[in-house]
Amino acid sequence: MNSYQRIWFEQLQSDHSVLVVLRKQGAAPCHQLHYLQMATEKLGKAYFWRTGGPPPKSHVSFVRFLQVLDDRPRAEVDRIAKWLGFSRAVLLHEWIRQVSPLAHALERLAPALAGDSGPNPEYPWPRAAPAFAPASFTFPIWGEFKNASRDRMLLQVIDTAVVQFPNYC
Amino acid sequence: MIATKFNPLEWAAEYAQRHMETDPGICGVYYLPDRAAEREIRLVEVNEIAAIRDEGELEPLEFGFDPAGDDAHTVKILDVSPDQWTRIGRGKLRLPAGWSLDNMRPFHRG
Numbered sequence: 001m002n003s004y005q006r007i008w009f010e011q012l013q014s015d016h017s018v019l020v021v022l023r024k025q026g027a028a029p030c031h032q033l034h035y036l037q038m039a040t041e042k043l044g045k046a047y048f049w050r051t052g053g054p055p056p057k058s059h060v061s062f063v064r065f066l067q068v069l070d071d072r073p074r075a076e077v078d079r080i081a082k083w084l085g086f087s088r089a090v091l092l093h094e095w096i097r098q099v100s101p102l103a104h105a106l107e108r109l110a111p112a113l114a115g116d117s118g119p120n121p122e123y124p125w126p127r128a129a130p131a132f133a134p135a136s137f138t139f140p141i142w143g144e145f146k147n148a149s150r151d152r153m154l155l156q157v158i159d160t161a162v163v164q165f166p167n168y169c
Numbered sequence: 170m171i172a173t174k175f176n177p178l179e180w181a182a183e184y185a186q187r188h189m190e191t192d193p194g195i196c197g198v199y200y201l202p203d204r205a206a207e208r209e210i211r212l213v214e215v216n217e218i219a220a221i222r223d224e225g226e227l228e229p230l231e232f233g234f235d236p237a238g239d240d241a242h243t244v245k246i247l248d249v250s251p252d253q254w255t256r257i258g259r260g261k262l263r264l265p266a267g268w269s270l271d272n273m274r275p276f277h278r279g
Contacts, residue, residue: 048230048231048232050232050233051231051232051233053231055230055231056228056229056230057225057228058221058222058225058228059220059221059222060230061219061220061248063191063192063219064230064246064248066191067187067188067191067192068232070187070191071184071187071232071234071244072234072235073234073235073238093187093190093191096191096192097190097191097192097193100191100192100193100194101193101194101218104194104218104219104220105218107219107220108218108220110220112222113220113222
């Protein structure tokens with residue numbers, strides 16, 4: 001881990017610890033989604049500092065982060081897969097395919113991307129005539145996290161990816 | 170991934186295939202070899218479901234592969250939306266500095 005990654009990892013751990021507290025306390029989905037989104041983005045940015053140069057200023061996709069782990073030399077992917085809870089590299093590859101639509105949907109909730117008419121976990125919308133508050137909104141994506149096992153597994157992999165970060169970064 | 174003599178086109182095809190397998194939102198991958206360094210692989214990945222912001226300059230994401238190995242290389246990936254890709258093709262949106270569409274090689278889902 002280089003010095004830049006260490007700084008980003010520190011912030012990632014802090015964001016993730018808030019996410020864990022929110023989850024344990026059963027906080028409103030908007031807050032959990034907001035911190036989930038921040039944690040996944042920081043995970044990607046912390047990882048991509050490994051080149052020593054800054055990642056793009058724009059959003060860094062969690063799916064891209066997973067793909068780049070999967071692109072590493074085979075022996076390394078085998079180890080990373082095990083660290084993330086998969087018995088074989090091929091299972092990690094398959095899981096990325098299954099979970100990527102949900103991961104993209106989570107990222108599209110960011111206010112800058114959701115636009116004026118879409119749900120986002122931070123601000124009431126539409127901006128000019130607010131009709132929805134995130135605190136009471138039923139996010140369709142939240143139901144997916146609660147129902148499908150592969151989607152619940154996304155939360156477990158994120159938790160593990162944060163804890164194991166020093167091993168694969 | 171297995172490679173004998175370093176062949177950037179083979180690596181580009183491998184990345185394209187793997188990324189299309191794991192992300193159903195990718196509708197096309199384009200390898201842009203022109204003006205790239207010897208061991209630099211430039212890819213544009215067009216994605217219709219990824220969260221891609223449509224503001225500011227386009228910036229690629231960079232990562233290295235096996236820096237100490239025989240196949241060591243750098244990969245630069247530019248994620249764009251279908252609309253951004255159309256605008257790039259029409260010259261309405263700029264690629265990152267030094268990137269070119271000349272001699273581009275497309276990869277599509279099989």
